[in-house]
Amino acid sequence: MASYTGLALLALSLPLSWAQQYPDCQNGPLSNNSVCDTGLSARERAQALVDALTLEEKLNLTHNNSPGVKRLGLPAYNWWGEALHGVAAAPGVQFSSSGNWSYATSFPQPISIASSFDDELFYAIGTVISTEARAFNNGKRSGLDYWTPNINPFRDPRWGRGQETPGEDTYLVKRYIDNMVTSLQGGRNPTSYKVIATCKHYTAYDLEGWQGNTRYGFDAIVSPQDLSEYYMQPFQQCARDTKVASIMCSYNAINGVPACANSYTIQSVLRGHWNWTADENYITSDCTSIQNMFTDHHAFDTRQQTVAAALNAGVDVDCGYYNPTFLPSAYSQGLFQESTLDKSLLRLYSGLAKAGYFDPPDSPWRSVTWDNVSTPEAEDLALKVAEEGIILLKNDGTLPLIPPEDRNLTLLLAGGWINATEQLQGNYAGPARTLVSPWMALQNVSNLNLVVVKWYENPMLRAIDTQADAILYIDATNEGADEGKDRNTIRWDAMQVDAVEMLATLGRPLIVAHMGEQVDDSALLNNPNVSSLLWAGYPGMLGGQALINIVTGKTAPAGRMPVTQYPADYVHQVPMTDMNLRPDPQTGNPGRTYKWFDNATVEFGFGLHYTNLSTAIGTPSNTSFDIQSLVSACNFTTYSHVDQCPFYPSGSTSSSLSVNVTNSGTTASDFVALAFIAGEYGPTPRPLKSLVAYQRLFDIKPGSSQTASLNLTLGSLSRYDEKGNQILYPGNYRVLIDVPTQNTWEFVLTGSEYVMDEWPQV
């Protein structure tokens, strides 16, 4: 979707009549329509509305900027809202330029949220965002549909939109989805939606613009194995398990068929195999993606065929103008049935009915107001998330840098992001009440003298001058990548390297805070004069405060890498257009993600602490399990799908794998317990390891221990064959705890292969 900063500014000057209004179900013309009858089901209510529409009116209601139907009292409605990490500007979300409704809580980017590996935090963020979204809706400034989250797994470090995602690992992405989407929608299987969440972009979308390939016309060639095991896993979580209300189809094609007219991905897999068939489950196009099927994919001869193909495939609303413009003539040409159009409208309005759009003003969530936006509690959460997401990559003991009580510590501050504010938010951010840069946060640290060196000054001259006690260099490099544009390099800019190398010669402790995108840090990691290195990504509105709290030891870091940090040369080893995850000697593809690439600069899951934390597995008594017995022990009343069934390593029905974490240092700290599975089973080549469980433990005091309960499932043990089938294989298994591995538990599975999920073939 296009970034809408520019459009949001334009929207400010539009008359208030643009505002999102509730239909008048009390006195207006719609009050006699059953759509306003709260005693009926959402579907019955939507059906009543659709029954009242003429064909021309129906054709008018198929794009995001719906004009409504005046005759019936159905107001205009914009389906396009954004709330990736806080309510954000979009054609369907209107901020005011000052005063009430001029900001919302702005959390860190999902890549930084994910680094916390904290499920409860994911849930809490979704709760705040959806509460604020309902406040904006009550303020007539937004609809109830939000096209978030972005859950394409972060496959290639060059991707311009990787910052919007919870990282490269499908298990982490799935945990993020389950918590975020569930809290946005108002709980598990809610009777009414708090807001309507949208998982995007379906599917195999993770290329913006790279060496002449654009997302609008890119054809992603993906093997059934990679599709099932990787690209589709987040959507399986959304559709089959978390039951997201809506899904967005992507710009690209998958194996020759554009995503928004792809009957395989939409009909066979999404609606068929995953049974994503609730009345309100609608699909939106990405913005202009229906048009792109004609202009970029050249998939159809006429515009009419193009819009009809999307509608017939099950795409219910066009973010763009192709549907309203060309559906009428497509209809006259007999390219689709009116009943197909009715089905789409039924889905769209069932969702709105279920979100209370046609309910009276005393219905749930109608009482939240501007007072509920960016509350002190919400902002405290934004700070906590930012702190939890910061990752310590290197430390010789310089951190934490605690100013002494009896004298002032002189800190030399250098780098392009020392006073960063909006940059801390990343893209798809709404305006925030306040933005705290690292420099601003340092103003409140006592016993500190700050010496600021501008990036263009020679830091050496200034530093010798001041005899700094320590140096803090804060910077990012991005090469202008964002939506629509990927990176060509994943290295620091030459001038930044030069500045750090000069600072490193000063003989002072040098702390580097790496902000923004992950790029190859090997020069910093290998330079003995770089004392400490943190990665803080895009830490949001209070990100500078979070960084300084970590630097000064007010908070201890415990974030973990949500992606692999690749060596800079990686970009020359595999083209972005090569979607294959597995290494391939034929093409030279070295493999993608920690599962397949074994020469990372910083490994997925890595992260240091200010204290010594060691782990021990409560070793289960059994070391051999029979596949058929595991499957027959599954309670299918409780678990709808065999991959969700628990694997009880101790052979009991209550225990999970326990990991005892002991703090033998002197600083209290959080710790993320991570469990991976590796082993010799299933098809080759085999993944190096796969994350199967994690738990963040909080505030482990010096000298004490806490125990993580890591719940493995039968799905944790599975692998995928070349057709994409998910299978339990006999063989030798290893559970690996932590990165780098601290403990290993080995076991075997016996018996014969069991197919857990037969993947639909094209």
Ligand SMILES: *[C@@H]1O[C@H](CO)[C@@H](O)[C@H](O)[C@H]1NC(C)=O
């Ligand atoms: C609703 O319907 C009733 C009976 O058909 C009619 O008397 C009344 O005027 C209608 N009200 C509106 C607002 O259309």
Ligand SMILES: *[C@@H]1O[C@H](CO)[C@@H](O)[C@H](O)[C@H]1NC(C)=O
């Ligand atoms: C369709 O919408 C346009 C404005 O977007 C309006 O002028 C026209 O009257 C509408 N047609 C019908 C049948 O509602």
Ligand SMILES: *[C@@H]1O[C@H](CO)[C@@H](O)[C@H](O)[C@H]1NC(C)=O
């Ligand atoms: C499929 O989903 C529908 C609607 O959510 C539900 O009623 C039905 O039981 C599901 N069918 C299966 C086989 O899970």
Ligand SMILES: *[C@@H]1O[C@H](CO)[C@@H](O)[C@H](O)[C@H]1NC(C)=O
């Ligand atoms: C701003 O919002 C508060 C809280 O809802 C409300 O009391 C106040 O009247 C609003 N101010 C304006 C100018 O609308």
Ligand SMILES: *[C@@H]1O[C@H](CO)[C@@H](O)[C@H](O)[C@H]1NC(C)=O
């Ligand atoms: C909204 O704010 C009011 C007043 O502060 C509070 O009582 C209420 O619990 C808040 N609602 C939510 C959903 O946070």
Ligand SMILES: *[C@@H]1O[C@H](CO)[C@@H](O)[C@H](O)[C@H]1NC(C)=O
């Ligand atoms: C530390 O610096 C502050 C502000 O610059 C100054 O007021 C204070 O006297 C200094 N403290 C010492 C111990 O030098």
Ligand SMILES: *[C@@H]1O[C@H](CO)[C@@H](O)[C@H](O)[C@H]1NC(C)=O
């Ligand atoms: C940082 O930004 C603030 C306001 O944005 C400004 O007042 C301050 O002078 C800046 N500090 C430095 C060191 O540039």
Ligand SMILES: *[C@@H]1O[C@H](CO)[C@@H](O)[C@H](O)[C@H]1NC(C)=O
């Ligand atoms: C610094 O402290 C003052 C006084 O407590 C407070 O008003 C200000 O917001 C703080 N600044 C930051 C960046 O937290």
Ligand SMILES: *[C@@H]1O[C@H](CO)[C@@H](O)[C@H](O)[C@H]1NC(C)=O
């Ligand atoms: C691993 O990466 C380093 C750079 O980080 C490179 O020098 C080395 O050749 C790579 N090894 C292999 C086997 O690719």
Ligand SMILES: *[C@@H]1O[C@H](CO)[C@@H](O)[C@H](O)[C@H]1NC(C)=O
């Ligand atoms: C399966 O789970 C259901 C409910 O979750 C429970 O009522 C039933 O007793 C369980 N069956 C077995 C065999 O444990």
Ligand SMILES: *[C@@H]1O[C@H](CO)[C@@H](O)[C@H](O)[C@H]1NC(C)=O
């Ligand atoms: C965890 O390890 C510590 C240190 O080895 C030990 O004292 C403690 O009993 C263990 N706790 C559990 C629950 O195993």
Ligand SMILES: *[C@@H]1O[C@H](CO)[C@@H](O)[C@H](O)[C@H]1NC(C)=O
């Ligand atoms: C594992 O399951 C137990 C029991 O259901 C639960 O209390 C615990 O929170 C789970 N652990 C994680 C990390 O989700």
